[in-house]
Amino acid sequence: MAGQQADTAGSLRVSVAREVISGLTARGLTIAVAESLTGGLLVAELISVPGASVVVRGGVVAYDTRLKHSLLGVDADLLAEHGAVHPDVAAQMAEGVRLTCAVDGVLADIGVATTGVAGPEPQDGHPVGTVFVAIASDRGTDILKLALGGSRQAIRQAVVTESLLQLQRILERAES
Numbered sequence: 001m002a003g004q005q006a007d008t009a010g011s012l013r014v015s016v017a018r019e020v021i022s023g024l025t026a027r028g029l030t031i032a033v034a035e036s037l038t039g040g041l042l043v044a045e046l047i048s049v050p051g052a053s054v055v056v057r058g059g060v061v062a063y064d065t066r067l068k069h070s071l072l073g074v075d076a077d078l079l080a081e082h083g084a085v086h087p088d089v090a091a092q093m094a095e096g097v098r099l100t101c102a103v104d105g106v107l108a109d110i111g112v113a114t115t116g117v118a119g120p121e122p123q124d125g126h127p128v129g130t131v132f133v134a135i136a137s138d139r140g141t142d143i144l145k146l147a148l149g150g151s152r153q154a155i156r157q158a159v160v161t162e163s164l165l166q167l168q169r170i171l172e173r174a175e176s
Contacts, residue, residue, distance in 0.1 A: 023171040032101030032108035033059040057101035072096030083124030090134035
């Protein structure tokens, strides 16, 4: 049964990733990804779709908290006060990766960031499964808070799925 659930979740991720890439391509939008706990899984899912190179600018794995500041411009005081697991950290990561992955001075249209606790131990006072996903664009920044359960790998995969679903919802909202 667990194998079937994993296959179903994997199929959902692939399907939604295709829809996200298609939606970005149709709108002429680019995307950049900043990842902490997902460690590159989200950008890997996006670039697994044929044609993704038209819209995916790149990704930054900022696993070390200091890289969130030095590569993505997350406020050092915010990190010192709250740690890496905070909605404002996710927002600043998403906003920062748009600039980090700028090409010829042009920001990526959309920045996505993941930060949280995959386990096995709590971090910065947050229980395992606490995750923030931020999606930034010229329209503002949306933040999704997740409280996930399961193994470290299950949490990381669930974050990828939820991030893709949130991107899909935002693209659908932009249509209407």
